[in-house]
Amino acid sequence: MKSEMKMKDQTNKLIFKRLGIHTQNEHHAYMREDCHVCVSEGFEALTRIRVFNGEKSIVANLNVIRSQILQPGEISLSESAVAALSVKEEAIISVSHLHPIKSLSHVRSKIYGNTLSSKQMDEIIRDIVRGDYSNVFLSAFITACAGKGMQTNEIISLTEAMIATGQRINWGPKIVVDKHCIGGLPGNRTTPIVVSIVSSFGLTIPKTSSRAITSPAGTADTMEVMTEVNLSMEQIIEVVDKEDGCIVWGGTAKLSPADDMLIKVEKALDIDSEGQLIASVLSKKVASGSNQIVIDIPVGETAKLRSTHAANELKSEMEKVGNAIGLKMKVVISDGSQPVGRGIGPALEARDILAVLRNAPHAPQDLKERALLLAGEILELSGKVQYGDGLKISRDLLDSGMAYEKFVAICKAQGRFSEPETAKYQYEIKAESAGTITKVDNRRLAKIAKLAGAPENKTAGIDFLVPIGTKVEKEQTLYLIHAESKGELNYALEYYNSQKEILTIQ
């Protein structure tokens, strides 16, 4: 850094002009081709530079401007860079060459199949959090770690590095519980129900959830339909102090900023590797101050985990990493053969959650029973109820309406309670023959929901009416596609039309 500071001399000063360009997840800088800095420092296209505003600095991709949108001596920055540097219009900012980023040699080492030390992993994650990695590097790191690319010790190091580079909540010496489901099962939105039951029992459960990575909705996307989820660390603490629980997005609180940055690229790549997954989940649990965790791994032919063998491997790896970082854990392997509940997509899942919490007659029983089971496991793991009593106590809390009251109280504490809305466009998919539903392809159902606009469009998704075992007539509605625009509805339908049967009727 010393040398980079040295290069911040007068010749590198430029006047900032705001152009209002929102780029994607990378910072960009815009400089004139004829600018004296470009010429004297020999900048060219395909270059990354360091940009300084006072003591703050960031790395940005250089874009060269050949037009009048910038005048001589001016520089512009993408809006993310403007925010990161807190730079005001007409401020004088400076730029310099980017020094080689040392931790990239560790990434290259990983690409060539070597095992990274805890120190190397820590250096990589620190540089990522500082914003020094371009998408090209993030993608290379994720890819090199994917598949069977990581040893247990590397996953532990990655988890610890993610914890070390984020904020961490300290709840004192008390028991703090949490739960997590290893996704892949459309509509499996047990979290809001479990948190409501467990916190109505009086246990502390500061639940942070992710947004969708490769699925049509993450718990945070679904909760956002009903309440605010972008809470700061201070706001989370306030809600949990008051209600014993919360259900928020983990990103705003900067619990694991490295993970938030990696997830954007994982989403673009549509991969979610075992090592990254374990580090992502457990780092956020530790950061949010939990010490007892129940993990649910659904297994099914088209779930994220396709075989009990693979689920057991993941379970064993998670337990090793969890123990290494001091967590008390219970990993449950569950049935993942079909969607849970009826809705797939944020608003439709929110509707199902409220139906269960309100004990509505049409509430999806499968969602209810899964939530009760997990809540029971948490109560038992905590040692506050006798082994064998967890499920019954959970059911009482739900049936009595106490869990629903707690849910509404939590939502209000988070900022608002809103009822879910319904999408403008709906399209019924009907049975082409009569018979019994014997198989459901979760992945392709999820894909239709995504093509219809979920999770970006909250009310988009699928309303799935016929769980395995349902007897259907010809022309009976199997599921409805919900979309906010005709374009997206057509988009989803077009994919639907290009596919062989997604539900098997025999």
Place this chain on the structure above:
Amino acid sequence: MKSEMKMKDQTNKLIFKRLGIHTQNEHHAYMREDCHVCVSEGFEALTRIRVFNGEKSIVANLNVIRSQILQPGEISLSESAVAALSVKEEAIISVSHLHPIKSLSHVRSKIYGNTLSSKQMDEIIRDIVRGDYSNVFLSAFITACAGKGMQTNEIISLTEAMIATGQRINWGPKIVVDKHCIGGLPGNRTTPIVVSIVSSFGLTIPKTSSRAITSPAGTADTMEVMTEVNLSMEQIIEVVDKEDGCIVWGGTAKLSPADDMLIKVEKALDIDSEGQLIASVLSKKVASGSNQIVIDIPVGETAKLRSTHAANELKSEMEKVGNAIGLKMKVVISDGSQPVGRGIGPALEARDILAVLRNAPHAPQDLKERALLLAGEILELSGKVQYGDGLKISRDLLDSGMAYEKFVAICKAQGRFSEPETAKYQYEIKAESAGTITKVDNRRLAKIAKLAGAPENKTAGIDFLVPIGTKVEKEQTLYLIHAESKGELNYALEYYNSQKEILTIQ
């Protein structure tokens, strides 16, 4: 494609406004946040879209504009996208959602360690050449294929796919020779000398070279100091018809456009994997119409190949792939313990080449002997000279001045012949003690040359005066750092100062 065409309806039409933004190797589109297309189609940040101008279409990253640089109904594009779509100011262009890119599922399969079929590899390379892969995807593909990531059959498929997606020169049934050196040895610029000797003998040698990937100069960078290297296919054919040889950059001729696109990202990642390397080299040889190839693999502790074992593995893999695609090959493993010649960097290497070709008294003998050896191997491989006579005949052609005459003729046929210039700033690195040079760290010398500005700045680099075995006095100059700006000279010196000894003096 059918459906994407369908979505090109009237509502998606926008007026193009040129903003003169040169982005890096990805296409970018700029659209207003309030634009009816953004709203009706639900575009958001982190999105890639398809942009149409008549029948042409490209994929671009979407940037959202919140300022007055675009008016309602306007769209802008990065200059690379403007060129790819041949779009004129105020043209009406249209946009649509991007359909999922099918071959990305093959990339994901590769990430998870599966072997790709020839068909899958072909689909990936076609989509890359079409520009459908973002940097994130290119990086993931390169990373997944790096290390020991590729089977021989996959390298063959990759090579064939690169050939199939580029142009290919047909020289008729005659013998067409070529040579290639697997880099990693600073200053090892034998190609221009070898081509001059071989073509003055009368063999056809249409040599296409690469620019630097991770080194301070590629042959194309060095040749560009003395002549034009950005020749079209037609121009290459004209030069070779006239002079029997050429020394041009392979990129402009679009011999292997996939390789050109991958190399940009490999350069950013600073990796150059075995499979990509073999496919890159051999695809370009076949595309340029060669059927007999001599490959030089220098081996040394700090060369690209560090052990004879690794060099033999690469030799064997190259021979397998070469044979599979119908090439007659000879692979030579050579000494790579230190730089070749004196110059490291485009202009300094050009100076050495000219000294050898002109039989100047101070010409670097190591460079000369390496070039003669390789030229001799090519003559013998062709069957046009007796086994054992190649070296002698090559030496005659060089000593007689015929090779130099041919070199100048080739340069003139390519567009010009210019003498290399010298950098404005030079800094002498002196011996801290007396003794004999016993070891040279090629990698760190190359790094200093790169930090000094090579290859972007042609005259930047290192003038290396003391090959292994040289006896030096204390304070004797070991090498000079050449740079075009003070900033870059300081930049290189700073790295130099941070390092332990780069040359070992005993």
